[in-house]
Amino acid sequence: MRFGRLFWKFFFAFWLALLLAGVGVGSAVWWHQQKERERIEAERDPLLNGGPRVTLALSAAASVLAHGGLPALRDLVAEWRGERMPRMFVVDEAGREVFGREVGVDLVADARAKATSDDPRRPARLASTPDGQRLLLFVPQVPGERFEPRHDLPPGMGPRPGEPPRGGRPPFDRHGPLPPNPWVPITTGLIASVVFSALLAWYLARPIRNLRWAFGAVANGQLETRVGPLMGARRDEIADLGGDFDRMAQQIQNLIGAQRRLLHDVSHELRSPLARLQAAIGLARQDPAKLEATLDRIEREAVRLDELVGQLLTIARLDAGTRDSRSEPVELFDLAAAIADDARFEAHTRGRELTFTGEGEAEGEMRVELVQRAFENVIRNAVKYTAEGTVVEVRASAADGRFVLTVADRGPGVPEADLTAIFEPFYRSPAGQSAGGFGLGLAIARRAVEAHGGRIAASNRPDGGLVMEIVLPFGPAAAAQKMP
Incomplete structure (x- = not known):
């Protein structure tokens, strides 16, 4: 099977349309996700982690702090890190994190406000050391952290934030890729399809309209009509069709011109012997004594006419291609x-x-x-x-x-x-x-x-x-x- 130039144009146009549609859909999804991320970031408040496990961890930490002080709490936090327990912050009354970690002021303020509430499941707790120092204990919600139930661990135990789980489902990233609006890719693909369909239709319809106009012009007798100049630099099967049309129109113009010249020449050639025949008949009527010579003249002209007509019929049969x-x-x-x-x-x-x-x-x-x-x-x-x-x-x-x-x-x-x-x-x-x-x-x-x-x-x-x-x-x- 031989593929023509028009096939390759369709092939590349199709894949170009798919490529641009894919780029458009991807760009639209990316833009949507960026806008959604910006909205979430703009609306985000200081967040604290909560839940039964966090409440249990805060109670245990407060008890250890009350009996063993900061050294005992430091050991507990280190032990929890090995067990992949929640990350806990300990802040003194001056707002400093006692283990030297950075913590946001707004987050500390939010935790201090919630630590004074009466909710037993509050995500922050105030605790005292044996020497009477008041400390704030809370567990911040780390972006991307979500504790899922585990079937292979005791209740309340789970992976440390930021580390892959050892079983169950993977953690859900709250600020990861967000599902876009389904109308975004549909609308983008539809617009790309419409644009390329319109361009392809225009590319194909324009030379066809030119050919249709040319056929109509030739049918109306304008045999000098040509479509080659209207094709421009186009190089495909439609342009070849236009070239074939021009050759056909040229051949028709030549044949019609030859036919007109032939009719003109035939009328001219027939006029002379017919005029001589009429003259001979007129002389015979005027002078019956010259009838014999006049009849000879008429016979010669009749033979000449017969020869002319015979040759014309031969040319007509040869031009028509008939096999006589x-x-x-x-x-x-x-x-x-x-x-x-x-x-x-x-x-x-x-x-x-x-x-x-x-x-x-x-x-x-x-x-x-x-x-x-x-x-x-x-x-x-x-x-x-x-x-x-x-x-x-x-x-x-x-x-x-x-x-x-x-x-x-x-x-x-x-x-x-x-x-x-x-x-x-x-x-x-x-x-x-x-x-x-x-x-x-x-x-x-x-x-x-x-x-x-x-x-x-x-x-x-x-x-x-x-x-x-x-x-x-x-x-x-x-x-x-x-x-x-």
Whole structure:
């Protein structure tokens, strides 16, 4: 399976949309969490830890302090640290923490206020040493600390704040990642999807609208319409389609132009013999004594009209691609030699000579009538235009599955600018205007040769005259090149 340029554009656009949507959702969640953290920090008051275990720890610490003093309490706190008990602060009446740890003034004030309450579960306690010193005992709530029940420890025992638990669920970080509002990622993803969908729709719809406009313009007869300039620097299958449309429009414009020129030339060519016919009929009515000569004139003009109409029908069939004859086996060397022999007789009557050289074999399945018409038109055209007393040289050769027929005369030649135009219907070079004819012979020859996948070309001889070259494929190589 071959992936085109449009596929890769869709592929990268899709992943870019996903990436930007992910970045947008992540940024929105981060922003939401930051705002939530700021709100919590702004609303946070000094917090004390409470609960049955803290109450039990405070009572035990107060009892130890009353009987053993500060040294005994220091030993107890150290022992609790090993047992992962809550961290306890001991503050004297001056507000100093007796173990040298830092503690906030607001937290001390809050603990001192709660220590004087009557609630037996209060999170702070006032205790006295044996020498009568009053100390404040309290356990602060550490951010991220949450005591969960343990099934493998006695009640009231648990992990020390900040250390991983030895069983049960992990501690819950109160100020860790907070669950965002579900509408935040949904809205962000929706906006990113809408934006990229709109951009992709615009990217695809714009050239399609241009193509639609161009089709409508051509349908309305504006054959000069082209969409290539509207595509800009675009390089994908849609741009290729635009190029195909331009080539189609150019071909249609050429065909319509050729048809109009053909109709104009046909009307011009028919007007002259019809006018002569009308004149001959008028003379016959005016002078019955000249009826015989007038009838001869009418007959000549009728034959001329019949020949013109026949050639026009041949060109029309070739342009339409219709097969009015079946393909038959033909030996091209023998066919060219036979036509050259017939043309040699005509050349002798005009005081000219014709020679034919060529030996070999070139047999293929072809529409013999068309090939014969092409060879005859080219050879007889050379006999017509070559100078009196000169020789028309006809050469045939074959190589690599191609038959080449070359016809060289000693006529006036054709201007270099007209070497292609002579194959158009009704074209006659200025040097050959006096030779008669309709200017359809070479047009029929070109269409007949191209119908078999061949080509025909003209060139001037350096020492005067014209050289026509016909190239026809034959044998197995010809089947794929024939016109359907």
